Amino acid sequence: MTNPNDPPALELRGIDMHYGYVRALDGIDVQVRGGEVLGLLGDNGAGKSTLLKVMSGVHRPTGGEILVHGAPAQFTSPADSTAAGIQMVYQDLALVDAQDIATNLSLGREILRRGPLGWLGFVDHKAQRRRAAAELDRLGVRTAAVTRPVEMLSGGQRQVVALARGATRVTGERGGVLLLDEPTAALGYEQTEQVQQLIRRLAADGIALVLVTHNLPLALAVCDRIAVLNRGRKVADVPAAETGNDELVGWITGARASMFAP
Template sequence: MTVPALELSGIELHYGFVRALDGIDFQVQPGEVVGLLGDNGAGKSTLLKVMSGAHRPSHGSIRVHGVEHTFHAPSDAADAGIQMVYQDLSLVEPQDIATNLNLGQETLRRGPLGWLGFVDRKEMRRTSEKELDRLGVRTAPMTRPVEMLSGGQRQVVALARSAIRVNGESQGILLLDEPTAALGYEQTKNVEGLIRRMADAGIAIVVVTHDLPLCYEVTDRIVILNRGRKVADLPTAGADRDHIVGWITGSRPSMFVQESHV
């Protein structure tokens, strides 16, 4: 049996007497896209932050490719091969595409200029174009500032940057928070295509979204949270939309036996 790229077992997160997450079991396989659904306050963004190292769970374990990890910060998750793409994208608007793709991993020039911290922009553009070609991404020229890009192009740059960083790291993991929010139809389709190509390259992807059409288009499996508990986990193919909505709203009973907590 394939070892999951990311596996969470019995995850709980308490804020005082409030259980934000209650005994969550979750996994995503290499090359799989899992949609994480739920209404506002269901716990999906909180769970995503546990996966990314932004929140430390009160109880439970996290395994990456079968190895247990304790994340004290997002840098710990990044070191384990997990990249998070937030809704704000974290792009540097005045800088060009190549610079944004290499943020924090800039290529220095050779020789004394490199010792002094001078960046090799020509080499960064060359390697950026190569990586985007490998992902099948077509955006604007590498020299174009991000502030001149459309919303869809910016989202593609943010996704591609994370894909480049996790690629080759024993099949990395991407966490996407509402990747098509505020995008038009054509831009959404471009992002959907990129998500599927990244999965085909072996990257495990978790997508938090309210967009059911996106979920049906790109995901292999759907996990639904309601009030901090997992209430459904099923293949996307053949999933009944009315059932999905029922689990999200709470009008449909959980697929799992719920244990009462004293």
């Protein structure tokens, strides 16, 4: 983890989100530091997805403040959060199945050929493959050849490619933030282990990660800290090493009292 004296990579203060008379988020305070994995848990309708959409710029909050590395930020679109070093990995992965791994890693940052062909928009596929292979090596990712189409990959390999694509966009001199929405929802045990190892490697590289999941064993195994939402309010925020399955289930279902005053 980064220096504890450094400001959080991403901090939300007093976030409210209203849809007419419905209050989806109620005064949410949450932060994640570089090199930390924050688990965000809660039942369906608890507000997890809404909070991720606020972090990623999809939704503009009704109230509250967002800070990135200690500086106030306003997100009016996902492009704003991307520019601030925040990447979202959606549950459906948003990969182009018919294209190879290298092309998927390069979406939105294609390498054009030199000279007139580049002016006409022709892509330098060889250069993209070299860059993709180097980026995967740097992340410690061992998957199929970068020339293999995504449609030929297993579920775990597809998830790793999606995580790697997000990671290549948030690494740098100042580590960014990677938001993960149910990254293991459709995976088996071995594939979940593969994703779990990559999450820890990304955290070791200084990236801050926010993990939304219903998989409590995964959250306890991979997260440094866990926050629980219930009906739009944060009811718990604890180090993962200091809690357990029964306590988390109690907060998620509402059987256990909130850690915070109403």
